[in-house]
Amino acid sequence: MKKKVKVVAAVIENNQEEVLCALRAHDMSIPNKWEFPGGKVEEGENLQQALEREIQEELRCDIKAENVIYDHTHEYDSFIINLIALEANIVSGTPVATEHAKLIWLPKENLDSVIWAPADIPAVETLIKQTERAHS
Numbered sequence: 001m002k003k004k005v006k007v008v009a010a011v012i013e014n015n016q017e018e019v020l021c022a023l024r025a026h027d028m029s030i031p032n033k034w035e036f037p038g039g040k041v042e043e044g045e046n047l048q049q050a051l052e053r054e055i056q057e058e059l060r061c062d063i064k065a066e067n068v069i070y071d072h073t074h075e076y077d078s079f080i081i082n083l084i085a086l087e088a089n090i091v092s093g094t095p096v097a098t099e100h101a102k103l104i105w106l107p108k109e110n111l112d113s114v115i116w117a118p119a120d121i122p123a124v125e126t127l128i129k130q131t132e133r134a135h136s
């Protein structure tokens with residue numbers, strides 16, 4: 001049976017309607033694909049606690065994790081991921097890539113201009129549709 005992992009990911013938006021996107025390094029699993037920063041939920045943590053910890057570890061900044069905006073299960077060849085995207089705001093510091101190959105801020109409507117980890121595609125499409133609706 002495939003292992004199932006529960007992963008929280010941060011959708012961090014700045015005041016120019018840009019979203020923080022992180023490029024997985026070549027030596028990580030799912031290499032060279034873009035993702036929302038975050039990671040696995042550990043025993044005893046709620047979603048917000050897990051995300052705030054992961055972002056401090058990965059990006060060396062403090063966020064406040066807010067509500068769930070997307071919850072989706074995707075089956076990879078080797079594992080099943082329950083990817084939960086939460087809205088989040090930076091409360092102190094500036095994100096620094098300590099594990100990722102690169103961090104970029106992408107305009108929300110252009111999120112599909114990079115190649116996302118397959119599990120992220122529905123969340124990305126939902127975010128793009130939200131901007132289209134907001135601007136129509």
Ligand SMILES: Nc1nc2c([nH]c(=O)n2[C@H]2C[C@H](O)[C@@H](COP(=O)(O)OP(=O)(O)OP(=O)(O)O)O2)c(=O)[nH]1
Binds near residue numbers: 034036083120
């Ligand atoms: N953080 C994050 N991980 C994602 C996303 N989409 C997606 O498929 N993943 C996958 C990549 C990893 O296999 C897993 C998250 O694991 P992790 O960030 O805690 O740790 P990791 O890269 O060291 O993972 P691993 O090599 O130990 O499997 O979820 C996403 O948007 N954000």
